[in-house]
Amino acid sequence: MTAEIIDGKAFAADVRGRVAAHVARLQADHGITPGLAVVLVGEDPASQVYVRNKGKQTKEAGMHSVEHRLDPDTSQERLLALIGELNADPAIHGILVQLPLPGHLDSELVINAIDPAKDVDGFHVSNVGLLGTGQKSMVPCTPLGCLMLLRDRLGSLSGLNAVVVGRSNIVGKPMAQLLLGDSCTVTIAHSRTRDLAEVVRRADIVVAAVGRPEMVPGDWIGPGATVIDVGINRIEGAGGKTRLVGDVAFDSAAQVAGAITPVPGGVGPMTIACLLANTLTACCRANGLPEPEGLTA
Numbered sequence: 001m002t003a004e005i006i007d008g009k010a011f012a013a014d015v016r017g018r019v020a021a022h023v024a025r026l027q028a029d030h031g032i033t034p035g036l037a038v039v040l041v042g043e044d045p046a047s048q049v050y051v052r053n054k055g056k057q058t059k060e061a062g063m064h065s066v067e068h069r070l071d072p073d074t075s076q077e078r079l080l081a082l083i084g085e086l087n088a089d090p091a092i093h094g095i096l097v098q099l100p101l102p103g104h105l106d107s108e109l110v111i112n113a114i115d116p117a118k119d120v121d122g123f124h125v126s127n128v129g130l131l132g133t134g135q136k137s138m139v140p141c142t143p144l145g146c147l148m149l150l151r152d153r154l155g156s157l158s159g160l161n162a163v164v165v166g167r168s169n170i171v172g173k174p175m176a177q178l179l180l181g182d183s184c185t186v187t188i189a190h191s192r193t194r195d196l197a198e199v200v201r202r203a204d205i206v207v208a209a210v211g212r213p214e215m216v217p218g219d220w221i222g223p224g225a226t227v228i229d230v231g232i233n234r235i236e237g238a239g240g241k242t243r244l245v246g247d248v249a250f251d252s253a254a255q256v257a258g259a260i261t262p263v264p265g266g267v268g269p270m271t272i273a274c275l276l277a278n279t280l281t282a283c284c285r286a287n288g289l290p291e292p293e294g295l296t297a
Contacts, residue, residue: 003227003257006149012269015295018059019059019276022292023062028281034283035064036094036120036275037086042072047270054096054272061276064091072102077157079105080113087115093286094279096118098264102294110192111114120278133179134246138278139297143175146207146228147182147297153226153259154205158183163200165189165216165247170231175207178297196220208247218252227260228251230267 026032038056040051051067068082079097086095091294095101095118101107111119117124122140131135150157160182161183166172179186189199190210193279200206200220208216209230221227233249246263261267284291 001012003151003185005252005254005268006153006226006228006259006261007045008145008261008266009296011149011152012273015270015273015277016057017237018295019273020061021224022280023128024217026280026289027062028289029224030287030289032093032283032287032289033062033064034279035089035092035278037066037068037087037089037092039082039095039097041070041074041081042102044100047100051098054275057272057276058279059115061181063261063276063279066092067230074102074105074109075108076105076109080109080137081276083110083113087113087118092118092236093283094118094275096275118282120275120282122124122278123170127170128174131174134158134181138244138282139178140170140174141271141274141278142171142267143178144145144274144278144297145267146230148274148294149228149261149267150205150226151182156182157205160184160185160204161202162205162207162208163189163203164209165196166207166211166230168209171207171209175209179207181206181297206248210247210248211244214247214249216248216253218254218256221253221256223249223256225256227257229261229263232263232268 039053055065055067084291086092095114116124118262120136122138127137162179164172164176167190176186176188201222205225205226207228213233213235228246229246233245234242237243244264281291281296
């Protein structure tokens with residue numbers, strides 16, 4: 001068996017296109033433009049690239065894009081004051097504070113200062129609680145993107161056995177909640193899981209989100225399973241050059257899986273696409289308008 005390759009790049013482009021079409025209708029019918037504010041503290045190179053891409057894609061979708069770039073030594077009080085200003089700004093529907101923050105800043109305090117209705121990262125404790133209890137919330141972007149890919153590939157997920165390898169607050173835990181919401185039987189596995197290989201092998205759906213290069217080998221994958229690889233790890237390749245790999249050993253897993261996301265080109269592009277979708281959803285909710293179909297959990 002050779003697995004179907006799940007093209008996250010193409011699917012993300014489709015999501016962005018649907019978001020842009022909905023934004024155009026909002027502008028034409030209601031004179032409303034969704035607004036996203038991104039806050040970057042410091043000069044982390046990876047964060048700078050990510051923020052630049054977010055701003056570019058936000059504008060391409062027809063949205064209002066605002067960037068606030070703050071010095072690395074910005075005080076907690078200054079950052080919280082800026083978040084308070086953005087919370088009160090009716091033109092801003094989504095607020096994202098780029099992580100990681102410099103060490104002197106309290107990330108939890110900062111995240112929980114964001115208005116939950118504008119928390120397009122879905123990290124606010126209120127949104128975490130709402131998601132966990134099956135209520136309407138803002139959903140973290142990467143797990144939402146994974147869910148979209150799974151629904152597109154499998155249709156109904158009801159009754160399927162899903163294993164999430166990884167228990168982070170950013171991916172693992174919310175991913176498990178989303179799968180439960182779609183009536184999967186869900187196991188959260190991690191480094192302490194006994195007989196991890198056998199646990200993974202029983203799954204119809206495997207979501208790998210541990211941040212360890214190629215931790216999941218092909219012989220852990222059950223025949224025909226759908227594999228969503230969230231990992232993005234840079235390792236040394238031939239000739240001293242580096243290359244990106246996932247948390248799953250792609251070549252061997254692709255021989256047994258029914259479908260698999262590549263790295264790069266799988267889950268990664270979905271994250272920003274879902275950030276745009278979340279901003280659109282937040283705008284619609286703020287204005288009492290119907291939410292975009294197919295772009296929410």
